[in-house]
Amino acid sequence: MKPTTLLKQSLFLLLMSTVACMQPSKPKKTDTTKIPVKGVIQAELTSPPNVPKPVGNREATKQIVKMEVIETIGTMADGVEYIYWTFGGTVPGSFIRGRVGDEIEFHLMNHPNNKLPHNIDLHAVTGSGGGASSSFVAPGHEVQFSFKLLNEGIFVYHCATAPVGMHIANGMYGLILVEPEGGLPPVDREYYVMQGDFYTKGKYGQPGLQPFDMGKAVDETADYVVFNGSVGALTGNNALTAKVGEKIRLFVGNGGPNLVSSFHVIGEIFDKVHVEGGSLINENIQTTLIPAGGATIVEFEINVPGKLILVDHSIFRAFNKGAIGIINVDGEENHTVYTGKQMEGIYQPEGQTIQNMPDEKTVTELKATSVSERMKYGKQIYDRACFACHQPNGEGMAGVFPPLANSDYLNTDVNRAINAVLHGLTGEVIVNGKKYNNVMPSQVLSDEEAANVLTYVYQSWGNSKKEVTPEMVKSIRNK
Amino acid sequence: MSRFLLLILLLVFTQTVRAQKPMARIEGGAFAPLFGTTNQLVTVASFFMDETPVTHAEFLDFVKTYPEWRRSTVLRLFADQNYLKTWESDTTLGKNLNPNAPITNVSWFAASAYAKSVGKRLPTTDEWEFVAMASRDNKDARKDSLFNVSILSWYETPNTFTQSIRRTEPNFWGVFDLYGLVWEWTEDFNSVLLTGESRGDVDSNNTLFCGGGAVGASDLMNYAAFMRFAFKGSLKAHFAVQNLGFRCVKSEKES
Numbered sequence: 001m002k003p004t005t006l007l008k009q010s011l012f013l014l015l016m017s018t019v020a021c022m023q024p025s026k027p028k029k030t031d032t033t034k035i036p037v038k039g040v041i042q043a044e045l046t047s048p049p050n051v052p053k054p055v056g057n058r059e060a061t062k063q064i065v066k067m068e069v070i071e072t073i074g075t076m077a078d079g080v081e082y083i084y085w086t087f088g089g090t091v092p093g094s095f096i097r098g099r100v101g102d103e104i105e106f107h108l109m110n111h112p113n114n115k116l117p118h119n120i121d122l123h124a125v126t127g128s129g130g131g132a133s134s135s136f137v138a139p140g141h142e143v144q145f146s147f148k149l150l151n152e153g154i155f156v157y158h159c160a161t162a163p164v165g166m167h168i169a170n171g172m173y174g175l176i177l178v179e180p181e182g183g184l185p186p187v188d189r190e191y192y193v194m195q196g197d198f199y200t201k202g203k204y205g206q207p208g209l210q211p212f213d214m215g216k217a218v219d220e221t222a223d224y225v226v227f228n229g230s231v232g233a234l235t236g237n238n239a240l241t242a243k244v245g246e247k248i249r250l251f252v253g254n255g256g257p258n259l260v261s262s263f264h265v266i267g268e269i270f271d272k273v274h275v276e277g278g279s280l281i282n283e284n285i286q287t288t289l290i291p292a293g294g295a296t297i298v299e300f301e302i303n304v305p306g307k308l309i310l311v312d313h314s315i316f317r318a319f320n321k322g323a324i325g326i327i328n329v330d331g332e333e334n335h336t337v338y339t340g341k342q343m344e345g346i347y348q349p350e351g352q353t354i355q356n357m358p359d360e361k362t363v364t365e366l367k368a369t370s371v372s373e374r375m376k377y378g379k380q381i382y383d384r385a386c387f388a389c390h391q392p393n394g395e396g397m398a399g400v401f402p403p404l405a406n407s408d409y410l411n412t413d414v415n416r417a418i419n420a421v422l423h424g425l426t427g428e429v430i431v432n433g434k435k436y437n438n439v440m441p442s443q444v445l446s447d448e449e450a451a452n453v454l455t456y457v458y459q460s461w462g463n464s465k466k467e468v469t470p471e472m473v474k475s476i477r478n479k
Numbered sequence: 480m481s482r483f484l485l486l487i488l489l490l491v492f493t494q495t496v497r498a499q500k501p502m503a504r505i506e507g508g509a510f511a512p513l514f515g516t517t518n519q520l521v522t523v524a525s526f527f528m529d530e531t532p533v534t535h536a537e538f539l540d541f542v543k544t545y546p547e548w549r550r551s552t553v554l555r556l557f558a559d560q561n562y563l564k565t566w567e568s569d570t571t572l573g574k575n576l577n578p579n580a581p582i583t584n585v586s587w588f589a590a591s592a593y594a595k596s597v598g599k600r601l602p603t604t605d606e607w608e609f610v611a612m613a614s615r616d617n618k619d620a621r622k623d624s625l626f627n628v629s630i631l632s633w634y635e636t637p638n639t640f641t642q643s644i645r646r647t648e649p650n651f652w653g654v655f656d657l658y659g660l661v662w663e664w665t666e667d668f669n670s671v672l673l674t675g676e677s678r679g680d681v682d683s684n685n686t687l688f689c690g691g692g693a694v695g696a697s698d699l700m701n702y703a704a705f706m707r708f709a710f711k712g713s714l715k716a717h718f719a720v721q722n723l724g725f726r727c728v729k730s731e732k733e734s
Contacts, residue, residue, distance in 0.1 A: 117713030138713035
């Protein structure tokens with residue numbers, strides 16, 4: 001061998017090895033269209049916030065999915081109803097779970113009583129319209145089509161019947177998960193959360209059956225931005241649960257139709273985020289963007305007990321339009337991770353009614369004629385204006401927001417409580433022997449509304465059962 | 480022989496009763512339908528339209544006279560399994576059905592046969608749309624946002640097919656219930672097509688194929704009409720659907 005040839009060869013080898021070093025070692029991409037399918041199973045479909053069991057290391061199979069479209073009246077918020085169009089009776093629709101290589105035989109049934117034709121576009125489908133062109137179905141009919149899951153990831157599905165925006169705005173979306181061969185790494189809990197924006201004739205909280213408002217939808221001015229289809233779908237008794245030490249995985253979608261979500265969990269950092277629901281994994285993320293018609297998988301380990309709060313960090317949506325959810329975490333305190341006493345730097349949520357300088361007047365509407373009516377109206381205001389800080393059952397948040405349940409601060413002086421609601425409260429207070437130093441903004445409420453919400457608080461959670469009247473509020477306001 | 484005569488008389492009589500369903504005269508005119516451009520007006524000749532949709536009671540008379548349109552005898556080619564499925568039997572409605580509610584679960588073939596039996600026909604889509612663009616006070620209320628909102632709100636409301644006809648106020652022409660109760664068959668229901676994949680329709684050169692994207696439509700905000708066309712696009716002539724009925728029309732020159 002001539003020396004020059006040797007030199008050339010070694011140079012070539014060197015070059016090759018450099019190139020090889022620059023490429024991250026990736027498993028060779030297999031042709032997923034060729035993965036053989038074994039057996040047939042009825043697909044397990046679940047309503048939110050639950051997900052079907054993981055695929056584990058099962059082989060690719062044929063799954064039969066039966067999805068029914070149901071148009072139905074549901075609750076958007078306390079006292080507010082809305083006509084939802086749904087996949088499987090819920091918003092978001094039933095969760096579908098499979099693995100790469102699975103073949104899905106999809107049956108779309110349109111309930112006979114429905115008014116409209118519907119179809120389905122699954123972003124996990126490789127093919128015309130994502131299935132939409134094969135699944136257009138009149139009320140009282142059923143269609144069937146099949147597809148193979150070629151790409152892993154978390155995908156949105158939605159209705160794509162004209163007018164498409166309206167079908168999505170009324171709740172026709174959900175998620176389909178395609179796990180890799182061997183499944184996603186096991187975790188302790190998985191949940192299904194999906195954001196959506198809604199456009200109603202009346203403003204946020206206006207009671208009654210609220211029709212869809214096409215004008216607002218076109219202008220993209222949402223009245224409601226919510227998780228899982230309604231205000232309160234993930235709070236109070238519907239809150240998610242977890243335990244200290246557990247690994248949590250959330251499948252989070254965004255149905256839109258218009259708004260992009262800045263998804264954030266107050267009190268946690270995502271250890272892992274599947275960026276845009278795909279194979280790229282990012283780590284140590286505070287807030288992740290979820291586009292309309294997109295989804296993501298976030299994972300985190302829980303270190304301390306308390307409440308984790310899911311929000312769209314476009315934050316007025318959280319506190320004024322409903323985009324709020326809660327994970328209640330039980331378990332042992334870990335003071336190394338979180339002392340529970342620091343108040344600096346904690347994000348300070350605001351109330352949900354419009355807040356303003358104390359002198360402005362607002363319009364009154366409902367007049368309660370009995371204590372029980374006062375309770376009813378008061379609860380609606382509480383759930384709108386107070387619960388974000390003081391929590392659904394007045395338990396407050398240790399060290400940050402004082403409790404309203406069994407509160408000596410309230411029960412010893414009703415005028416002081418009225419004053420706090422009307423004018424806000426700043427600085428150090430002692431409630432049930434514990435010090436709090438924070439700011440409560442003044443609430444723009446009428447005499448009637450303030451009386452109702454205070455009566456609700458006083459009649460609830462072991463307080464002194466006092467009735468606060470509009471006259472009492474008025475006398476404090478005029479001082 | 481006399482029995483035969485009686486039967487003939489009875490036939491003529493029932494036909495007359497059904498034919499006497501009140502009709503409103505529609506003065507013909509030109510309009511720009513949803514699909515097309517505003518400089519391509521469609522002309523509609525004067526005609527008469529049933530003031531209300533055909534009811535269960537009226538359709539019951541029809542199947543009593545024409546046994547081939549009974550539930551148990553109708554050919555599957557002409558009506559699917561849902562045909563008249565809410566009726567108690569071939570010739571009884573049953574206690575739970577409101578005889579004055581619009582007939583639904585009828586196929587296009589059955590609706591056409593009914594119309595023929597009373598000397599009428601189904602309206603064309605153009606005729607139906609021409610009458611249906613009128614509000615109480617206006618021949619063409621399509622630019623009236625409140626009118627559009629009220630139609631949309633009906634299209635969103637489930638289970639209105641059990642209500643009696645003639646409960647809402649009549650429109651400009653004196654026609655009732657074009658909105659509020661049920662969808663209605665038209666003679667050429669499948670001539671304006673939204674394909675199942677309505678978003679793809681935008682690209683099509685054929686002006687008849689335009690849907691959710693609405694690029695080819697003359698009035699972008701006429702979402703109510705989109706829903707109507709989408710609905711019709713999902714149908715086949717033998718389908719019988721819970722929310723779908725019909726009414727008849729008659730051309731002026733024939734009568």
